[in-house]
Amino acid sequence: MLFEWNGSVLPQLLPRLSILFIYSLLVVYFREDLLSYNIYINPAIFTLFGIALAIFLGFRNTVSYDRFWEGRKLWGALLNDTRSLARQAHTLVEGSDYNKERTHFISLLTALVHALKHQLRQTEADGDLKRLLLNSEDDKFRPMVFKPIMILKDLGVWVNKAKLSGRIDSITQAAFDANLNKISDIIGGCERIASTPIPYTYSILLHRTVYIYCFLLPFGFVESTVWVTPFVIVFIAYTFVALEAIADELEDPFGTQPNDLALEAMSEMIENTLAEIDNKTIVAIPPPKSYYII
């Protein structure tokens, strides 16, 4: 596992690491001239840098991962709440003659999930909406800007119709409504992560600190470590810039990079489990590890 190529951040870092390697070689080669001009850095200085570097890298890493994990939790909550709503449609609304309406309710739920996926990835929702909704609904939703929220409103309209037809009372309507509120929170939560990156100044500062640090390193160790210097420095640099690169990918968990959330697979899984609650027979989906594409 030590040398495999699947980590996916190494390839994109290779050019920069190669430049650093060649640069270090040059410093080693001209070391005598540099030292004769007193161009030398006390190694203790690098441990002082270390304080700022550790705070920056640790902070960036933690915050990025928290965003990734919060995004995952929101989609987990989306699964839970759509399941709850589907269960409510089947166990709180009276009438065995109402199954077609229930199926429509579940189609709206599924459409909401796919619409949210498309909004977060800024892709076209048309295909999924056409597949899942009535034609009239599809026409209605197409020009809308906040599609998932508008579908949520239609779910509320559905619940109100059930009440007007006497199948539920206002107490049960409130129980549905509480879950609709939760879905509103989930949609807004996803929008918040997608629209608010980590303050840009952090990225710049971290970037600058990491690279200047790496390019100063040879001047501190060329005297004692000589020809081993380039190898060791490139390895140190690799750990720092790779950490920065992963954090950069995780920061926007709804993107399509290798370490981002598998929204596509998760949407399908939600569609599947809602269909099962709606008494459809479904086939076992592949083991859960695959939700999260490695």
Next chain:
Amino acid sequence: MLFEWNGSVLPQLLPRLSILFIYSLLVVYFREDLLSYNIYINPAIFTLFGIALAIFLGFRNTVSYDRFWEGRKLWGALLNDTRSLARQAHTLVEGSDYNKERTHFISLLTALVHALKHQLRQTEADGDLKRLLLNSEDDKFRPMVFKPIMILKDLGVWVNKAKLSGRIDSITQAAFDANLNKISDIIGGCERIASTPIPYTYSILLHRTVYIYCFLLPFGFVESTVWVTPFVIVFIAYTFVALEAIADELEDPFGTQPNDLALEAMSEMIENTLAEIDNKTIVAIPPPKSYYII
């Protein structure tokens, strides 16, 4: 990206860093006199300082970012809950003849959002309130001190009117009321962050430690690193004071500095999405990245 000028904290730090640079040059120039008077600091001492410095900087940074992110979450929750209330007004209150009242309810919601923005930035709410509310309401709210809370009360009055007119029962009123409670929590949460800074003593201590630390640094490295000293020291100092400067901006997330929250853009976005729920046709707003002005 390494040398661009957009990070916005570098310009304000340049004067201090320049003074430190000149000061370091002087120490290097007079190094022989200093050493003859035994004015020298063992470099190991600076790593001991590092402990306190790391705790201070790490703490300040984490707390400031948490305040920024909590402020963002509160405005995200404001989006979610105003959307939920708008949906409730459209799906829980009976009567197709009631649309004018519903639009009024949504105007009150929008006015609340803008009023909160103005309260947090200590700007005048008059323009936005005049634009959104009836004349009589505008006159009523103008002299009030806690405008968002008083608008919230009027939302409660609206709900009670709907109940008195028989369009909702007390169960549905309670469902509205639960969301009004959440808005009360959001308003108070924003006020809490705006009114309670990080204890002042922390800022002083951190400030003192960072600057005294930087001005002691040359005495530790002048002997070994000589003329490279000023360059390296200014770079170390830059990472520390820049970190302090960002933390200072983020500490009050409702301000108008470059890294603060884009309350203006977020208010407009909420106004937009509420209008869409109220069956208005809206145009797509620019991609979400712009909520957060870099």
Next chain:
Amino acid sequence: MLFEWNGSVLPQLLPRLSILFIYSLLVVYFREDLLSYNIYINPAIFTLFGIALAIFLGFRNTVSYDRFWEGRKLWGALLNDTRSLARQAHTLVEGSDYNKERTHFISLLTALVHALKHQLRQTEADGDLKRLLLNSEDDKFRPMVFKPIMILKDLGVWVNKAKLSGRIDSITQAAFDANLNKISDIIGGCERIASTPIPYTYSILLHRTVYIYCFLLPFGFVESTVWVTPFVIVFIAYTFVALEAIADELEDPFGTQPNDLALEAMSEMIENTLAEIDNKTIVAIPPPKSYYII
């Protein structure tokens, strides 16, 4: 800002720092004798201490600040929930002839806030209760031990009276009751922080480690840094003991030290905003920064 005297922890630390300074001077003066007896400490040892010191100081600091901030959040929630209850009294209870009762309800809320302030600071609540309540109530509450909780019970009695008089039904009563539960949580949360300090052993250990560390420092640096030693050591010691001193103040956020929460100002602010909801005209309070006395 670098040398101002407002930080309030420096004065109380001056005596100890002076002793350390004189002690360090003595070590420098007798350095030759000490070294001749081999009384010397390898500086590397101090970085090993650093691990324990960083864990202790970082932990103490984080936990103390978390207690401070949790205390602030609880008082923020008290603001939010009393506002919500005042809004409920005005928008959920029927009858324009009931305004006197509503004002009484809000007086009880205000009395509860002041009573909690007095309980947390172990001061006399009599003045505030007399000012806000009816004479009969004042007599009733005076001998009670848990005054805020008993006032909360009377708020519940008020709600029940409204129900018995037919102005609210049991659904609306439940909506009031949910907010009364939250106030119960807030009161208990404040009591928890006030009654449970950080385990005492931590304070002792941290105290011991910091002071023994500082008094060992001169033996490590006297040989290399000589007469600069006392100045540098006192500065290092200052950062450590000041951090400990702030943490000590924040640990009990309901006290009356300079960095503690401004319970007095916050109680007045709550009284003000509740009065405005009760249709009183209030004057703008000074800008929010003053809630928190620096």
Next chain:
Amino acid sequence: MLFEWNGSVLPQLLPRLSILFIYSLLVVYFREDLLSYNIYINPAIFTLFGIALAIFLGFRNTVSYDRFWEGRKLWGALLNDTRSLARQAHTLVEGSDYNKERTHFISLLTALVHALKHQLRQTEADGDLKRLLLNSEDDKFRPMVFKPIMILKDLGVWVNKAKLSGRIDSITQAAFDANLNKISDIIGGCERIASTPIPYTYSILLHRTVYIYCFLLPFGFVESTVWVTPFVIVFIAYTFVALEAIADELEDPFGTQPNDLALEAMSEMIENTLAEIDNKTIVAIPPPKSYYII
């Protein structure tokens, strides 16, 4: 305060620290032989250990304190929710002729608190149950395994009786039931902490690392620090093993060690405040600091 004996972990550590002291003395005495055999460790190696040590100790300490504080929060929530239930019994249930039943309800609540205390400490609940409950109830609960949960069920039965007798409707019953759910969460939360220690492997690893580290230390510093070595090393070791010892005490916050939670005092305090809500006159309990026995 620096040398007092109340910290309670020092005595139990003295034997180990004494062994370390004697061992260090031996290393110093035989230092010339050791060095002649090249048995020497570069001090820089100990800072590398420091990384693992800091992660282990910091992690152990944080997790243990979090368990302690979560335990405290759960008991704080128990106070809040039992108070809320007592208030509900007095303000939501109709009838001045029902006070005897209300007192019985509050006895059940008090018994639940004591039963939980006994379950967590694995002591006999009989005395407290006999004191607080009717004989028939006492007989019923004695053979039961999960006593607090079974008393909770009886609280639910009490509420249902009030409903069957027409004193509350099902809405008010639901308000009671929501608080009973919270008590169920608290009981289960305490059981979770009591039954799931920190994974054992962590303790072993930390233990091994700390002790081997301390016993290697003399080999790194004997050459430079000579006879001061044993004193300094024992002090370093003391900070590490004391930190481990506190963490060990806090890990199980429901035990009876000096730093554990004062369940006994907290149960009495809850009994007291519930009695006051039940219109009993109580005497002021000693200042809150004593809940938590130092």
Next chain:
Amino acid sequence: MLFEWNGSVLPQLLPRLSILFIYSLLVVYFREDLLSYNIYINPAIFTLFGIALAIFLGFRNTVSYDRFWEGRKLWGALLNDTRSLARQAHTLVEGSDYNKERTHFISLLTALVHALKHQLRQTEADGDLKRLLLNSEDDKFRPMVFKPIMILKDLGVWVNKAKLSGRIDSITQAAFDANLNKISDIIGGCERIASTPIPYTYSILLHRTVYIYCFLLPFGFVESTVWVTPFVIVFIAYTFVALEAIADELEDPFGTQPNDLALEAMSEMIENTLAEIDNKTIVAIPPPKSYYII
């Protein structure tokens, strides 16, 4: 305790540590040749590595433990909510003639718990379902993919039947439904942890950094520490790789490794306590420590 063999990660690490030991011995043996070729690393370089290593290891450790503890909390919440539902079935549903139905409800709850255990461990649920459910139900659930969710739906059907038979009204049905929602959240929370590992790139990077670091170590210390080197390096390596190994076990808390959660014991405990609420006599289960198999 220092040398016992129960920690369970040491055996699996022995081969790698042995290779490192032999490798270090070779470096020591050929040290003169290596130094004559200038193959030497300045020890200060290893403290620079330390920054990245500390961030990686600390992050991995914290995240893995958080996953373990969140898994434990979810199963704790499962205990609490199934108990609450069992209590509700006994105290909110009218009729002493309904006990058989109540027992069936509790069987469904117990089956849900076991089904979740089997889903998370990807084992066969058939045995447990056959033991707990009616034959017809067993046939129905066998082909289903998301068994716990489908059993949850049947719990909702049970509640609806109680309503249709007039034993509860829709308010009480909503109180049941709120707890069913919580169970839906728990099931989805477990699925989230099981299906989303820590981003794979982290594991690779950490793995690479730790091992390359360990294999570079001898070149830094062979000159000063000579024959003691292999022993010290293997001990340092042990702390790092053991930390990584524990984190790896805890990452998937629902597995069957020695440090994973004891789902089997916890399911039995839930079955036991639900049976007691259902008026069965149960025998005391062994002391709680055993839930968590060491």
